[in-house]
Amino acid sequence: MKDVPFLGDEKESLRASLDRHRDVVPWKLDGLDEEQARRRMTPTGTSLLGLTKHLAAMEYFWFCHTFGRETEPLPLADDDPEMDLRVEADETTEGILAFYERARAGADAVIDELDLDATGTAWFGPTVSLRWVLIHMIEETARHAGHMDVVRELLDGTTGDHVRD
Numbered sequence: 001m002k003d004v005p006f007l008g009d010e011k012e013s014l015r016a017s018l019d020r021h022r023d024v025v026p027w028k029l030d031g032l033d034e035e036q037a038r039r040r041m042t043p044t045g046t047s048l049l050g051l052t053k054h055l056a057a058m059e060y061f062w063f064c065h066t067f068g069r070e071t072e073p074l075p076l077a078d079d080d081p082e083m084d085l086r087v088e089a090d091e092t093t094e095g096i097l098a099f100y101e102r103a104r105a106g107a108d109a110v111i112d113e114l115d116l117d118a119t120g121t122a123w124f125g126p127t128v129s130l131r132w133v134l135i136h137m138i139e140e141t142a143r144h145a146g147h148m149d150v151v152r153e154l155l156d157g158t159t160g161d162h163v164r165d
Contacts, residue, residue: 011116014134021141022104025052026097028148032155037093041151048151049096050085051144056100057084058140062133063107066120071106072099107137 004016029037029048037049053075060071075084087096116131152158 018138021145024145028152038087041154049087053096054084056103059103059107063110
């Protein structure tokens with residue numbers, strides 16, 4: 001895992017911060033079987049695999065959709081706000097992790113291509129900058145990586161907040 005550079009430029013630092021939290025997502029699933037990965041650990045149904053699916057959808061949505069890039073079909077629907085958190089019977093850990101990696105690659109292409117001041121349109125209407133989206137996704141990913149920390153500890157006692165090379 002790469003640390004946020006002490007003297008990096010703004011874009012490099014934001015990207016490194018996002019990547020630190022992104023790297024936690026597959027790590028929290030490492031070593032689990034299918035049942036454990038999809039086990040609902042809270043009364044509202046939170047699972048590691050559901051959080052991974054949600055974060056994949058948000059990577060595509062905030063980076064690609066906001067800036068007019070194509071995505072694969074996303075598990076999002078106005079009439080089903082939990083759709084992206086729900087793991088369907090035919091979905092697997094391997095498949096959802098692959099979805100996460102594709103979404104991350106799509107988001108990275110946008111980050112690489114655009115300047116921080118580039119603008120797009122958020123789903124709810126306002127114009128936002130790539131800088132704002134990066135900050136939002138750092139917050140989103142860090143929040144859910146924290147949820148993943150707790151869920152993994154409840155599953156098998158494994159703790160830790162970051163993988164170290």
